[in-house]
Amino acid sequence: MARLQHAGRRAARQPLDRYRARQLFTQLIVLSLFVVLTVIAIYPMIWVVTNSLKSDVDLFEQTWAFPKEPRWQNYERAWQFGIGRYIINSVIVTAASVVGTAIISTMAAYALARYRFRGQTFLLFFILGGLMLAPQVTLIPLFRTLVKLGIYNTYLALILPYIAFGIPFSTFLIRAYVMGLPRELEEAAFIDGAGPWGVFLRVIVPLSRPVIASAMVIEAMRAWNEFMFALTFIESDKLRTLTIGISAFQSTLRAEYTVVMAGLAIAAIPMILVFLIAQGQLIRGLTAGSLKG
Amino acid sequence: MPGFEWTRFKRSLTPYMFLLPALVFMVVFIYQPIVQSFRYSLYKWSAFSASESWKYVGLDNYTRVIEDDIFYTSIVNNIWYAVISVAVQVCFGLVLAALLESQILPRLYNLVFRTALFLPSVLAVTIVGITWQLVYSPATGLINQLLEYAGLEAFKRTWLGEEGTAIFAIIGVSQWQWTGYIMILFVVAIQAIPHELYEAARIDGANGIQQFFHITVPGVRQTFLVMSTITVIGAFQVFDIVWVMTAGGPNHASETLGNYLYRVGFRNDEMGYASALATVMFLITFVLSFVQLRLGGGIQQQEAH
Known part of the structure; x- marks a missing residue:
């Protein structure tokens, strides 16, 4: 057996x-x-x-090796070319457009998700239609509009268009989420005598925090990395954002490869940090909207 | 009861109040410019000229588009961009996602690979562009040094400086930057497929490849279509990476429509002609977006997520 x-x-x-x-x-x-x-x-x-930690000679002769003794001077020199200034500009422009987009889109999303009104479908498509329009097509007229408004070559020349182009996607994302929220809390707030703004601020916004956070992370990445408007609507070096500043920096230092590399490393650090911290929100938001930057 | 009527009327305005800022922004900064663009394309004008000095030229700018060789070079490059991006980012991205989700590898490995492959997509386009300029550079660049190291000197190129290779060198960078990104979106789509389907298939004796074609592919069909059209639309709009890496050179060999539009408008200061090119781009993206909606990647569809 x-x-x-x-x-x-x-x-x-x-x-x-x-x-x-x-x-x-x-x-x-x-x-x-x-x-x-x-x-x-x-x-x-x-x-x-x-x-970025080598001399130019070592870059040429032993590109694979680790630097013998790190040349931190490269980073010092790169920093002296005003990368700090560019980073501050990017932070200002990004923060303002993220906050603006979040407020305006949440309001629009609330109206579209919770009210019935004349022209609703049209307005929904009017806003979401922005997803189908290429920023390139608006570039030249937008340039003239900004000159006429007197805000060409100011922070606003970037902030306002970034908000406009951020609205369709953020509204789309937040609206879908608000539609899935239970209505009981809003009804209770209405019975307690809250007006539409009270309901919006005390019920809708707190409940939608996760989706608003996702929308904000995506908008932040977009504004931070935007290139074409930043190249066209800002003229003075003082106001340049990081994406444009880096290429200006490279054309000044063309031959000093290792210093350029130090500048690239400095410029990449903020984004990689944000990514590692906000990975969850980012991926959740991207997959909810299937968006590509 | 006039008071009652008034509150009712006020209440009916509420949704419009909430929508107003969004509508103002979109009209001023998106829709108004697009309408203007059509009008601008009928004139000959330059950036800082007063509108009185504009010369009405009818459809001349459009006949010029049709006769412009550089326009055709650009479109061909955009088509290459689209074809290669769909093959690599979307198709290969899907295969990678399926491999990660098939649990062939332990979970921890998956996490590391996912993060690593996604990382390039968070970098700004200038950082990516300049990094790859350095990687492609003829003498100090990584690629030529690698070829030399492997004894393949014959394949060394001035990657961004030769007419035959420039656009493909740039397209390669885009694949490097975005494949991991699309892969992640497919990973999420695959996770939404019910597990029982795979278990049933395994019991029926289906191998991994059969499971891929009979369960994964049909399961992510929607995502696949949306990703493909988004990628194609993106390929026809591409501007920044090209501008950073070659600005369309050498000798217009790596020009794309977006890049050419920018050069004509803001370097050659032919705003009317650039506006005509913008209209062409508008039509291309509009048709492609329409195709996307028809394929079912539309608003209702995406809401189902």
């Missing part, structure tokens, strides 16, 4: 081993594929950081 069992087990084990071997093989292939891709995704950044 015992022997029989043993034989049975051995017979069963052989195909199992082959199955396991095949599984291991697939695992190995998939693992190496992802390792290679990860190296491709990350290595250019590491290469920039390691070489």
Whole structure:
């Protein structure tokens, strides 16, 4: 009896081993594929950081090596070219457009989600239609509009268009969320004598905090990384945002590769930090709206 | 009861009050400019000229578009951009997402790979562009040094300086930046597919590849269509990465429509012609967005998420 069992087990084990071997093989292939891709995704950044600490001669002669003794002067020199100023400008423009977009979009989303009114469908499509329009198409007339409004070459020349282009997506995202909220709390607030603004501020906004946060993170990334408007609507170096400042910085320092690399590293740090902190909100928001920057 | 009528009327205005700021912003900064753009395309004018000095030229700017060789180079480059991006970012991105979600690898590995591949997409376009200029640079660049190291000197190129390679070098950078991003969106879409489907398939003896084609692909069909059209629309709008890396050179070889529009308007100061190019871009993106809506990636559809 015992022997029989043993034989049975051995017979069963052989195909199992082959199955396991095949599984291991697939695992190995998939693992190496992802390792290679990860190296491709990350290595250019590491290469920039390691070489930002070398002299130009070492960059040329031993690009693979780690720096012998780190040349922090490169970072000092890069910083002297006003990267700090560019970062401050980007922070101001981004913060203002994120807050503006969030307030305006939440209001619009509340109206579209909770009221019935004449022209509702039209206004919904009017706002969401902005998702279909390329900023490139508006560039030239927008430039003239901003000159006429007297805000060309000011922070507002970026903040106001960023808010306008942020509204469609944020409204879309927040509206869908508000529609899914239970109505009881709003009704209770109405019975307690709150007006529409009271309900909005004391019920809708607090309950929608997660989705508003997602919308804000996405809008922040977009405003921070925006290139075309920032290139066109700002003229003076003092007001340049980081994306544009970095390319100005590179054209001044064209030959000093390692200092340029130090500047790139400094410029990338804020975004990578924000990403690591707000990864959850970011991905939640992106997948809810399937948006591409 | 006049008082009652008045409060009712006031109450009926409430939703419009909430919508007003959004509408004002969109009219002033999006819709008004787009309408203006059509009008501008019928004139010959330059950036700082007063409107009285504009010369009405009818459809001349549009006939010029049709006869412009650089316009065709741009469109061909945009098409390459679209085709390669759909193949790599969307199709390959889906395969990668399916591999991650098939649980072939332990969970911790998945997390690391996901974060690493997503990381390039958070970087600003100038940082990415300049980094890759350095990577592509003929003498000090990573790629040529790598080729030399591998004994493949014959393949060394001035990647961004040769007419044959420039646009593809740039397209490559976009794949580097966005494939991980699209992959993450597919990961989420795959997670929404009911697990029982995969279990049932496994019991029926379906292998991984069969599961991919019979469960994963139909399951993410919607996301796939939306991603494809968004990617194609993005490919026809591309401006920033091209402007940073080559500005359309050498000799217009890597020009794209967005890049060319910008050059014509803000470098050559031919605002009327640039507006005509903008109208062409408007039509292309409008048609593509319409296709997206028809394919079912529309508002109702996305709300189901």
